[in-house]
Amino acid sequence: MLDPIISARGVNVFYGDSQALFDIELDVLPNKVTALIGPSGCGKSTFLRSINRMNDLIPVCRFEGELTLSGQDIYDKSVDVVALRAQVGMVFQKPNPFPKSIFENVAYGLRIHKMCTAKSELQDRVEWSLKSAGLWEEVSHRLDEPGNSLSGGQQQRLCIARAIAVQPKVVLMDEPCSALDPIATAVIEDLIDSLRKDYTIIIVTHSMQQAARISQRTAFFHLGKLVEFGETKTIFTTPKDERTQNYITGRIG
Amino acid sequence: MIDFGKNAGFDLKGRHRAEARFQWMGKIAIAISLFFLAAMVFTIARDASGIIKQTQIQLQLDLTDATGIAQNNKHPSYGKAVKAALRAQFPKVKKRKDKKRLYGFASPEAGFEIARMIDESPEILGRITKVWVTASDGLDLYLRGKVDMDLPERQRRVSDAERDWIATLQEQGHLRRVFNWGFLTNGDSREPEVAGILSALVGTAYSLAVCFAFAFPVGIGAAIYLEEFAPKSRLSDLIEVNINNLAAVPSIVFGLLGLSMFLGVFGMPRSSPLVGGLVLALMTLPTMIIAARAALRSVPPSFKEGALALGASPVQAVFHHVFPVAMPGMLTGSIVGMAQALGETAPLLMIGMVAFIVDIPTSILEPATALPVQIFLWADSPERAFTEKTAAAIIVLLVFLVSMNLIAILLRRKLETRF
Numbered sequence: 001m002l003d004p005i006i007s008a009r010g011v012n013v014f015y016g017d018s019q020a021l022f023d024i025e026l027d028v029l030p031n032k033v034t035a036l037i038g039p040s041g042c043g044k045s046t047f048l049r050s051i052n053r054m055n056d057l058i059p060v061c062r063f064e065g066e067l068t069l070s071g072q073d074i075y076d077k078s079v080d081v082v083a084l085r086a087q088v089g090m091v092f093q094k095p096n097p098f099p100k101s102i103f104e105n106v107a108y109g110l111r112i113h114k115m116c117t118a119k120s121e122l123q124d125r126v127e128w129s130l131k132s133a134g135l136w137e138e139v140s141h142r143l144d145e146p147g148n149s150l151s152g153g154q155q156q157r158l159c160i161a162r163a164i165a166v167q168p169k170v171v172l173m174d175e176p177c178s179a180l181d182p183i184a185t186a187v188i189e190d191l192i193d194s195l196r197k198d199y200t201i202i203i204v205t206h207s208m209q210q211a212a213r214i215s216q217r218t219a220f221f222h223l224g225k226l227v228e229f230g231e232t233k234t235i236f237t238t239p240k241d242e243r244t245q246n247y248i249t250g251r252i253g
Numbered sequence: 254m255i256d257f258g259k260n261a262g263f264d265l266k267g268r269h270r271a272e273a274r275f276q277w278m279g280k281i282a283i284a285i286s287l288f289f290l291a292a293m294v295f296t297i298a299r300d301a302s303g304i305i306k307q308t309q310i311q312l313q314l315d316l317t318d319a320t321g322i323a324q325n326n327k328h329p330s331y332g333k334a335v336k337a338a339l340r341a342q343f344p345k346v347k348k349r350k351d352k353k354r355l356y357g358f359a360s361p362e363a364g365f366e367i368a369r370m371i372d373e374s375p376e377i378l379g380r381i382t383k384v385w386v387t388a389s390d391g392l393d394l395y396l397r398g399k400v401d402m403d404l405p406e407r408q409r410r411v412s413d414a415e416r417d418w419i420a421t422l423q424e425q426g427h428l429r430r431v432f433n434w435g436f437l438t439n440g441d442s443r444e445p446e447v448a449g450i451l452s453a454l455v456g457t458a459y460s461l462a463v464c465f466a467f468a469f470p471v472g473i474g475a476a477i478y479l480e481e482f483a484p485k486s487r488l489s490d491l492i493e494v495n496i497n498n499l500a501a502v503p504s505i506v507f508g509l510l511g512l513s514m515f516l517g518v519f520g521m522p523r524s525s526p527l528v529g530g531l532v533l534a535l536m537t538l539p540t541m542i543i544a545a546r547a548a549l550r551s552v553p554p555s556f557k558e559g560a561l562a563l564g565a566s567p568v569q570a571v572f573h574h575v576f577p578v579a580m581p582g583m584l585t586g587s588i589v590g591m592a593q594a595l596g597e598t599a600p601l602l603m604i605g606m607v608a609f610i611v612d613i614p615t616s617i618l619e620p621a622t623a624l625p626v627q628i629f630l631w632a633d634s635p636e637r638a639f640t641e642k643t644a645a646a647i648i649v650l651l652v653f654l655v656s657m658n659l660i661a662i663l664l665r666r667k668l669e670t671r672f
């Protein structure tokens with residue numbers, strides 16, 4: 001058994017007076033794809049956003065419990081969210097390339113973290129990122145064009161390239177395919193599978209087929225509670241909890 | 254068979270009627286506003302058309318003994334030479350009263366015009382030369398048929414004798430009408446025929462430059478802080494309410510503030526574009542802040558989120574991604590605020606920019622006036638010819654306004670990022 005890269009212990013998250021997550025205990029293993037599934041409003045996105053502390057942006061949001069990344073408590077006072085987010089990349093539901101060129105989109109993280117000193121190094125890293133995201137062939141001849149001139153699926157791959165350019169340990173994906181057609185989705189799914197060898201991926205998805213196809217481990221959330229967590233195969237074939245059973249067979253959700 | 258036609262019920266007729274009624278009302282509203290706009294443009298253009306050309310009178314100037322003619326050395330005037338030339342043209346005029354009327358053909362500024370001519374080409378000194386000088390506003394008005402000659406002679410501005418002299422001058426070709434460059438290149442004057450708009454135009458340009466230089470950075474800074482960084486609290490709510498209220502404060506109040514603060518406390522030079530610009534800046538700040546905040550709010554939050562998720566600091570996220578996208582909107586808002594400031598008179602009266610300024614200001618510290626104040630001053634002048642100057646000055650103001658808006662549109666086109 002591998003050591004977990006992320007582990008949550010007794011995580012409670014509140015939005016003002018209402019509690020969104022209840023006592024979450026969850027270990028994410030490195031270099032695996034972990035899928036978070038569950039009906040809308042079950043808290044899976046809240047949990048995902050707790051990992052890179054994007055919830056900090058919501059003034060009424062409050063976090064309790066312990067969440068560690070590589071053994072370090074990420075909610076410790078000494079943690080700078082900028083450093084944390086450099087290690088935990090994120091891909092959003094709706095592709096959100098910056099209104100800049102394709103090149104600048106990928107180079108942005110490298111620039112702000114001052115990761116490349118020489119211009120050639122920067123170009124190499126951008127090329128490498130786009131290749132890793134499977135986008136290089138399609139855009140290599142038009143890196144100066146705006147990022148939003150690409151199709152939806154290409155934009156989402158650009159966002160993935162942007163996230164992995166700074167070589168984070170973990171990549172969080174919040175329903176990355178929900179705005180895409182099935183063909184673009186298939187491309188992204190293949191990409192996620194190939195990224196697994198270098199990164200730990202946590203993906204929130206509404207599609208159970210997608211979770212079954214791409215993840216090794218699946219967590220089922222329901223009403224803010226982690227109902228069941230384990231090997232994807234086990235969850236989808238022999239779920240222990242009745243609620244999981246009902247959800248994956250389509251009776252609730 | 255189902256009826257899908259007009260008689261199908263569903264109150265179709267009533268709905269169509271209501272639709273037609275509303276469209277007609279809209280068209281009438283537009284027609285009314287267009288009518289008033291056209292009427293305004295027409296009356297202004299009609300009044301201003303008189304100053305497009307200006308009457309000049311040709312004099313046979315005797316400068317053979319010039320040293321004695323110049324009245325004082327600092328600002329030499331050749332008024333005596335002008336009078337002598339007019340006398341020479343009509344040797345039969347002997348009475349003192351008639352001579353005075355004759356002198357009235359040339360503008361009182363003609364002597365200074367000759368002084369400037371001599372500066373440019375000193376060789377005319379000591380010779381007899383023919384020169385064109387500006388005619389008086391009375392002569393100009395007469396030539397354009399603006400003097401009612403049907404009135405009895407005593408009530409007229411042009412007597413029968415004057416009429417005959419003018420006829421003679423015309424016959425001899427001593428009168429001409431030329432394009433009125435003076436209106437655009439002169440400063441203000443007591444004499445309408447030489448009064449120009451340039452000093453007010455320069456004063457306005459300086460004031461607006463000061464206004465922009467002060468209000469834009471301050472306004473944008475305040476907007477960015479309030480919108481992107483300030484913690485939401487009772488204090489920030491209070492500030493927001495107050496900014497909105499300030500936008501509605503009558504402009505003369507800002508003039509009073511400028512008077513007591515910039516002139517009273519800081520001792521800045523009175524009547525200067527510096528103070529005028531600062532007062533206008535105070536006045537436009539709330540408008541600018543509100544416009545800039547609206548521009549910032551219209552930026553999709555996903556840009557900021559994306560940047561933050563990459564590990565950008567909040568300042569980086571805002572300045573790299575939100576600010577550039579909001580920039581065109583903020584600029585447009587600022588220019589709209591500046592356009593408002595451009596037409597503002599009341600606060601400028603309070604800080605003394607209502608002065609009679611002849612010289613073109615060369616810095617923001619010199620006394621100056623502004624276009625709307627100039628319009629106000631001219632509209633207040635009793636001379637008939639100033640009515641036309643007023644209309645022409647309004648046109649200059651409107652052209653200034655339109656060009657500012659044009660710049661705003663061009664800037665927005667250039668800076669706009671598509672997303």
